[in-house]
Amino acid sequence: MTESWATFGADLHLQLDLTAGRGLRAGLTEALREAARGGRLAAGTRLPSSRSLAADLGIARNTVAEAYAELVAEGWLTARQGSGTRVAERARPRRPAAAAPVRRPARKGPAYSLIPGSPDLGGFPRTAWLSAARRALTDAPNEAFGYAVDPRGRIELRQALAGYLARARGVYADPERIVLCAGFLHGLTLLAGVLRARRVREVAVEGYGLDFHRDLLVRAGLRTRPLGVDAE
Numbered sequence: 001m002t003e004s005w006a007t008f009g010a011d012l013h014l015q016l017d018l019t020a021g022r023g024l025r026a027g028l029t030e031a032l033r034e035a036a037r038g039g040r041l042a043a044g045t046r047l048p049s050s051r052s053l054a055a056d057l058g059i060a061r062n063t064v065a066e067a068y069a070e071l072v073a074e075g076w077l078t079a080r081q082g083s084g085t086r087v088a089e090r091a092r093p094r095r096p097a098a099a100a101p102v103r104r105p106a107r108k109g110p111a112y113s114l115i116p117g118s119p120d121l122g123g124f125p126r127t128a129w130l131s132a133a134r135r136a137l138t139d140a141p142n143e144a145f146g147y148a149v150d151p152r153g154r155i156e157l158r159q160a161l162a163g164y165l166a167r168a169r170g171v172y173a174d175p176e177r178i179v180l181c182a183g184f185l186h187g188l189t190l191l192a193g194v195l196r197a198r199r200v201r202e203v204a205v206e207g208y209g210l211d212f213h214r215d216l217l218v219r220a221g222l223r224t225r226p227l228g229v230d231a232e
Helices: 024-038 050-057 061-074 126-139 155-169 184-197 211-219
Strands: 002-007 012-017 077-080 084-087 202-206 223-227
Touching: 012 024, 012 155, 024 061, 050 061, 061 077, 184 211, 202 211, 211 223
Parallel strands: 202 223
Antiparallel strands: 002 012, 077 084
16 A cells, blocks of 8 residues: 655655555655655755654654654764754755745635635735745846846746655656746647647647636637546
């Protein structure tokens, strides 16, 4: 049996292999080892405390502590007083931005909105956004404030996205192959242009999709064929 757990505090995505009678500690140790070996956990990445990770995974704290200790002994992790447990420097780190805790302001009105396409605006991470903005403005080179030279977007953001996708989603994405868009419609417009340039004439769309998405594809010169949605 393979179990997948995500720890939201550190954006980890672990696949624990519990086949052949493998215990929790062995499964956790192997999952962390593979994440470090494969590069999903970049060198220098700080791992959550044993107490925090144990709480997220719903297992005993000693199990996490023993897994950490074994990986420290193997050289995959380092543990220093005051610095926490980190991935050992085996490769050049991608320097992903650390996720700050989200503080939700007091709500006014209904607690939840079920309007399609509308996010929970009251839950916007104001404090984390301000902290990240200050850090980005301080570190940004002068040319970052001019018009973009690379149509794919700033390389710093594409590198951060590649690091996040590897850590949290298990997806290996080359920053050179990531294109930043101003929103879904912008991305769909670019994709429609590419398909048309490659002589694609018809695309399948979800039968219950939005009409203005289909209209955008039609304006790009593509025919749309609706697909029914079933239980699968």
